[in-house]
Amino acid sequence: MTIPDYDDLPAVEGQPKGFAWGIFDKDGKKDVLGTLNFLTPDIVKAAAAEVKDGISVSLNWPLNGLKFPMPGRNLTSHTASRLPESMFVDGWDDELTFNTQISSQWDSLCHVTHGTTPSTPGQTYNGFRPSKEALEVPFTHMNDLPTIDHWHARGCIVARGVLIDYKRYVEETTSSTYHPLDGHRITIAEIEAIAKHQGVEFKAGDILIVRTGYTDMLAAPTPEDFGKFAAQTLSGVHGVEETVRWAWNKRIAAVAGDAHAFEALPPLKEDGTPGSVADLYLHRYFLNGLGMPIGELWDLKALGETCKKLGRYSFMLTSAPLNHPGLVASPPNAVAIF
Numbered sequence: 001m002t003i004p005d006y007d008d009l010p011a012v013e014g015q016p017k018g019f020a021w022g023i024f025d026k027d028g029k030k031d032v033l034g035t036l037n038f039l040t041p042d043i044v045k046a047a048a049a050e051v052k053d054g055i056s057v058s059l060n061w062p063l064n065g066l067k068f069p070m071p072g073r074n075l076t077s078h079t080a081s082r083l084p085e086s087m088f089v090d091g092w093d094d095e096l097t098f099n100t101q102i103s104s105q106w107d108s109l110c111h112v113t114h115g116t117t118p119s120t121p122g123q124t125y126n127g128f129r130p131s132k133e134a135l136e137v138p139f140t141h142m143n144d145l146p147t148i149d150h151w152h153a154r155g156c157i158v159a160r161g162v163l164i165d166y167k168r169y170v171e172e173t174t175s176s177t178y179h180p181l182d183g184h185r186i187t188i189a190e191i192e193a194i195a196k197h198q199g200v201e202f203k204a205g206d207i208l209i210v211r212t213g214y215t216d217m218l219a220a221p222t223p224e225d226f227g228k229f230a231a232q233t234l235s236g237v238h239g240v241e242e243t244v245r246w247a248w249n250k251r252i253a254a255v256a257g258d259a260h261a262f263e264a265l266p267p268l269k270e271d272g273t274p275g276s277v278a279d280l281y282l283h284r285y286f287l288n289g290l291g292m293p294i295g296e297l298w299d300l301k302a303l304g305e306t307c308k309k310l311g312r313y314s315f316m317l318t319s320a321p322l323n324h325p326g327l328v329a330s331p332p333n334a335v336a337i338f
Helices: 034-038 041-048 148-154 166-173 188-198 214-219 223-229 241-249 281-290 301-310
Strands: 056-058 077-082 092-097 105-107 157-165 207-211 254-257 294-296 314-319 334-337
Touching (some): 056 301, 157 188, 241 281
Parallel strands (some): 207 254, 254 294
Antiparallel strands (some): 056 334, 077 092, 157 314, 314 334
């Protein structure tokens, strides 16, 4: 299958430049996997060659790691209970209640939509229009939307991961004072420079992981950290067309970071002025346009330390999210294997 580069993507009626709708459609059926289609058997087999040291690192932040959720998102609740006496054995069950955005997560291609009107649901990747009724179907075979449960039919995610450790790079190679709440916009030029410094080259099917140090900071915030929250800024990848073009042309299968958004906050409007959540550029063009999943709030501290110790910033990455019909987001259950 020939995949056009970004500037050669065919126009999609009613959508801006840079939408890959229809590229992965097959046999008259609309695609629901997006750029996970880049993970071919050859790519997966090559990822296995990254395992040389027999070391594995969890990339999952605790489900109760976030103590100050965004409005409308409840904190995680964990309840333990003894088994009932009728079972004639002593033991325990437990129950978890959590919002799938409250800790480490994958955003599915249904997470955000665009083009919403008072009478019409917004569109997501490949022109689908999610609704509450459609997302709450009881079985995946009844679900046509590009949600995470479809990932299980393809064996979830096995790929080569590449860490761009922005936090370590800045602290070790520059005299700049860095803080993940200062809102630095990490450009593609910086990503390429860090990759060169780390001795890693990007390959088709890679999962790009960018460490800013945000979840590290939240583990033990200082009074200075709390003071910076007032600015409502967050370091992350620069949300501009150059980033989208680069990620597509590199055939990146997915991206992930350790902050609330993979991209820097606040997002910028087209005129360069600060925008709102509605202006998140990469969320629209990655999730909606290209069909590229976004991981957020991943725990990357131990990964960064392991990469530094081994001198290798690429690894095999596995991720088996929860399997439930219509799942909009999920803990990634991600592991890096060296």
